[in-house]
Amino acid sequence: MAKVNISLDADLVVEVMVLTGVGNPQDAVELVVRDYIERGHRTEARTATRDEALRTVDVRPRDVEG
Template sequence: MAKVNIALDAELVVEVMVLAGINNPQDAVEAIVRDYIARGHRTEARTAGRDEPVRTGEIVPPEPQQG
C-alpha cells in the first residue's frame, strides 16, 4: 500500500493519541482513520438495506398527504 506523509497540528495528534490509547502518533492517527472508514461502511450497509427496495423501484413510496 502506498504511504502518504502529511503534517498535522501537534495538539490534534496528542488528542488522538490520548483518545485511542496509542503511544505512537502515526499508529494512533491511522487507527482513528480506519475506524472512521469502517463506521461509514457500516452506516452505508444499514441504510442501503432499508432504501434498496425504494431505489430499485420494487416499492413505491406513498405520495405525501396535504393536510
C-alpha cells in the same frame, strides 16, 4: 500499500493519541482514520438495506370495498 506523509497540528495528534490509548502518533492517527472508514461502510450497509426495504412494494391487489 503506498504511504503518504502529512503534517498535522501537534495538539490534534496528542488528543488522538490520548483518546485511542496508542503511544505512537502514526499508529493513533491511522487507527482513527481506519475506524472512520469502517463506520462509513457500516452506515452505507444499513442505509442500503433500509432503502431497499422502502423500494420493495407489496404488489398484491387491494380488496375492493363496497
